[in-house]
Amino acid sequence: MAQNPERRAALVNAAIEVLAREGARGLTFRAVDVEANVPKGTASNYFASRDDLFDQVGKRIHERMGPDPAVIEESGRKPQNLDLVIEYMQGLFGRITGDRTGYLALQELRLEAVRRPELRTTLTRTISGNLERDIGFHLGSGLPGDRSTVLMLYLAMNALIVEHLTLPGVLEGVDTERLIADLVTRAVATPVA
Structure with a gap:
């Protein structure tokens, strides 16, 4: 898993935006990458699964x-x-x-x-x-x-x-x-x- 804390925070904040706008079904790693304006595959390098992403979003x-x-x-x-x-x-x-x-x-x-x-x-x-x-x-x-x-x-x-x-x-x-x-x-x- 990638460990850049600033990048992780930006991805989690992007996930919050996607979740609020698109709902849980729209919260995909690809959607987070697009929202955060990062290369494809970045979110999947930072979160082990969608469940991990959901947990991080809840904490943030x-x-x-x-x-x-x-x-x-x-x-x-x-x-x-x-x-x-x-x-x-x-x-x-x-x-x-x-x-x-x-x-x-x-x-x-x-x-x-x-x-x-x-x-x-x-x-x-x-x-x-x-x-x-x-x-x-x-x-x-x-x-x-x-x-x-x-x-x-x-x-x-x-x-x-x-x-x-x-x-x-x-x-x-x-x-x-x-x-x-x-x-x-x-x-x-x-x-x-």
Whole structure:
């Protein structure tokens, strides 16, 4: 396997573009070569199989969409209150909708995981790990709400992002910042009986 890290990164980013645009069936080594503008056969020199390529794409998408550590550090110096949770969720929405291609590629990976058990295992482990990390961060930071609050926000934000990126006309005219603020306020304020 070829080991040029810059070339590998360019190929993975090209694969994300192809996956978002063409879906999993369109994600071939040749399509990645064309998207990355490299000689034919380059991608197959960097990835042992399509499964390997799918795994690398999944890892890279999560890196691309992750929060900036400096923003998290700065937020740690703010009051750990409802306003900060709203700020986090609005930032999440902006960050992910700002990388439309990355998120659409992630949705394609999720769909492909239905047909590929190894991908499902890998993707489940990654997403579950990220969710547990987020829950731990929320609870450890002293932010308002409990584990159930974070799960509700996770599910609601995913649905909002999918709607916004796939069928934006459904929410046309909706002030998403206000909607997110309402969503967070209600999730934090509504105890589960």
